[in-house]
Amino acid sequence: MLMVETQSAVSIDRLSVVFERDDGTRVQALRDVSLDIGEGEFVCVLGRSGHGKTTLLNVVAGLIPSYSGDVRVLGKPVKAPGVDRGVIFQKDAVFPWMRVEDNVAFGLRVSGMPKPERLRVAREHLDLVGLRNVPRAWPRELSGGMRARVAVAGVFASDPPILLADEPFGALDYVTRRQLQDVLLSLWERTGKTIMFVTHDVDEALRLATRVIVVSNGSVVEDQAVDLPMPRSDDALATPRGLELRHLLLHHIGLE
Amino acid sequence: MASRRERLVSVASGIGVFVALVLLWELLSRIVTATGSYDEPLVPGWGYLWSNSLLRMADYWDGSLGIPSTVEGDPPTYAAAILALGKASLITFQRVLIGLVAGVVVGVGLGVLVSMSSLARRLLAPSVHILRMTPFLAMIPLFNLWFGAATIGIILFVAYGVGVIMFIGAINAVGNVPRVYFDRAATAGAGLATRYRLIVMPAIVPELRASLLLSIGLAWSLVVAGELLGAQEGLGVIVIYALQFAYTGRVMIIAFLFILYAGISFALVEAVSRWFIRWHHQTT
Numbered sequence: 384m385l386m387v388e389t390q391s392a393v394s395i396d397r398l399s400v401v402f403e404r405d406d407g408t409r410v411q412a413l414r415d416v417s418l419d420i421g422e423g424e425f426v427c428v429l430g431r432s433g434h435g436k437t438t439l440l441n442v443v444a445g446l447i448p449s450y451s452g453d454v455r456v457l458g459k460p461v462k463a464p465g466v467d468r469g470v471i472f473q474k475d476a477v478f479p480w481m482r483v484e485d486n487v488a489f490g491l492r493v494s495g496m497p498k499p500e501r502l503r504v505a506r507e508h509l510d511l512v513g514l515r516n517v518p519r520a521w522p523r524e525l526s527g528g529m530r531a532r533v534a535v536a537g538v539f540a541s542d543p544p545i546l547l548a549d550e551p552f553g554a555l556d557y558v559t560r561r562q563l564q565d566v567l568l569s570l571w572e573r574t575g576k577t578i579m580f581v582t583h584d585v586d587e588a589l590r591l592a593t594r595v596i597v598v599s600n601g602s603v604v605e606d607q608a609v610d611l612p613m614p615r616s617d618d619a620l621a622t623p624r625g626l627e628l629r630h631l632l633l634h635h636i637g638l639e
Numbered sequence: 640m641a642s643r644r645e646r647l648v649s650v651a652s653g654i655g656v657f658v659a660l661v662l663l664w665e666l667l668s669r670i671v672t673a674t675g676s677y678d679e680p681l682v683p684g685w686g687y688l689w690s691n692s693l694l695r696m697a698d699y700w701d702g703s704l705g706i707p708s709t710v711e712g713d714p715p716t717y718a719a720a721i722l723a724l725g726k727a728s729l730i731t732f733q734r735v736l737i738g739l740v741a742g743v744v745v746g747v748g749l750g751v752l753v754s755m756s757s758l759a760r761r762l763l764a765p766s767v768h769i770l771r772m773t774p775f776l777a778m779i780p781l782f783n784l785w786f787g788a789a790t791i792g793i794i795l796f797v798a799y800g801v802g803v804i805m806f807i808g809a810i811n812a813v814g815n816v817p818r819v820y821f822d823r824a825a826t827a828g829a830g831l832a833t834r835y836r837l838i839v840m841p842a843i844v845p846e847l848r849a850s851l852l853l854s855i856g857l858a859w860s861l862v863v864a865g866e867l868l869g870a871q872e873g874l875g876v877i878v879i880y881a882l883q884f885a886y887t888g889r890v891m892i893i894a895f896l897f898i899l900y901a902g903i904s905f906a907l908v909e910a911v912s913r914w915f916i917r918w919h920h921q922t923t
Contacts, residue, residue, distance in 0.1 A: 444822075444826055445826070446826070463825075464822075464826040464828070465826075465828065466827070466828040468826065469826065470822070472819050472822065472823060474817070474819045475819075476820060476822070478820060478838070478841075478842075479918055479919065480841040480842065480844070480918045480919070481841075481918075482918075489824075489827055489837075490827040490828065493824070493827050493828045493833060493837075494828060521918045523918065523920055541827060
């Protein structure tokens with residue numbers, strides 16, 4: 384029988400990661416994780432701190448080379464970071480010695496795009512994240528929320544098919560976080576990228592994701608499609624279905 | 640932020656203290672009238688420093704440029720004195736400059752290279768630690784033996800001292816570059832060379848600047864030490880002659896010059912290098 388198989392953007396099969404602490408004891412960060420993410424999905428990886436979400440993301444990003452199991456991105460085994468995966472980091476990774484537009488254009492510079500062209504692309508993307516007026520500013524002159532916008536603009540400017548985000552808005556205030564979620568959603572709808580987004584915030588996951596993976600103690604304990612229409616207003620999340628999903632996720636991360 | 644008035648008061652009191660110290664020295668010179676050999680006062684007053692010690696710098700002028708030298712029996716002139724000091728200063732300054740530049744280039748270059756490999760870092764760590772602990776002045780006799788007491792030996796000695804400071808500074812600075820910058824560069828597709836060019840080199844500038852400013856004072860100290868060991872010309876040579884005759888005043892004048900030069904070069908490098916870290920959070 385012939386089966387038409389849609390290609391996975393990310394496919395993970397029996398992934399385990401063990402870290403060694405300085406005192407020699409071992410920690411199993413991930414245990415036997417299997418997961419398939421299709422192209423164009425917006426997957427939130429939800430879980431509490433220290434339960435393995437960031438490790439999972441870093442393996443896919445290629446930042447943790449020693450793992451057991453099979454991890455593929457667009458069909459190719461992951462051994463190192465690559466330009467097919469853009470990453471937005473948890474820590475502020477905007478380079479302070481580069482002006483805002485040079486930060487956004489960094490990936491394009493590395494890939495060898497000539498300066499006028501990459502600056503044009505950078506400015507377009509600054510426009511998309513609402514930072515039209517500060518291309519020549521230094522990062523230290525921006526607020527934390529603005530720097531997060533720079534990071535988002537930078538990763539979309541490089542145009543990788545897959546985007547990995549590790550609690551990118553965790554350090555921001557509530558209003559700014561909501562604004563950046565909207566920015567990210569509009570860019571996702573515009574570009575159709577595959578997004579893997581790590582968060583500990585149930586509401587953030589419900590607002591953004593088409594699918595939520597709950598990670599607990601290094602294992603996937605729940606894999607839940609979020610079948611709520613986009614864009615998801617507060618009212619939409621307060622519907623019976625929205626509340627049901629919220630209870631379910633809260634239950635799986637250890638509350639209720 | 641200090642108000643205008645507060646700043647005025649602090650500047651005024653700073654000047655006041657300086658004037659008080661100048662006057663105190665003059666007072667001391669009148670109380671302590673003891674002289675060393677050759678009748679030179681051990682605590683020379685300002686009048687003596689100006690009319691005798693400074694003027695007698697003419698003794699170190701060689702008589703070129705049509706300005707006569709005292710060696711041929713002519714009376715000392717301030718012109719000859721200033722020229723003698725100027726020439727010696729230029730020679731010494733040149734040694735400081737070349738030694739400083741060579742030390743910075745080699746020290747930073749090696750430091751960055753070593754930091755590229757964790758194996759090299761581990762292998763070199765004990766040696767670097769010993770190097771850091773070794774007093775620079777203890778190495779003078781070696782430099783003297785290997786390279787002589789002439790200009791080349793002095794320049795190399797300055798370069799060595801500055802190089803050690805910059806080498807250690809560079810290794811520490813690279814070690815302090817936040818890991819997330821490397822990760823971001825790697826996920827953007829940057830290889831090792833690109834990472835060093837676009838991330839490490841700019842990121843370490845603020846810390847290197849601190850090491851560089853430290854090196855400037857050191858370079859002036861090392862050049863004095865080097866010159867005292869038997870150079871043929873330069874400011875240190877004037878000190879050697881002055882010491883032989885216990886000319887306290889002349890030694891003091893050269894000491895003032897060293898303080899002046901070290902201060903000026905420090906301020907200059909600080910001001911110019913500020914441009915390179917204009918992106919950085921500055922404390923001043």
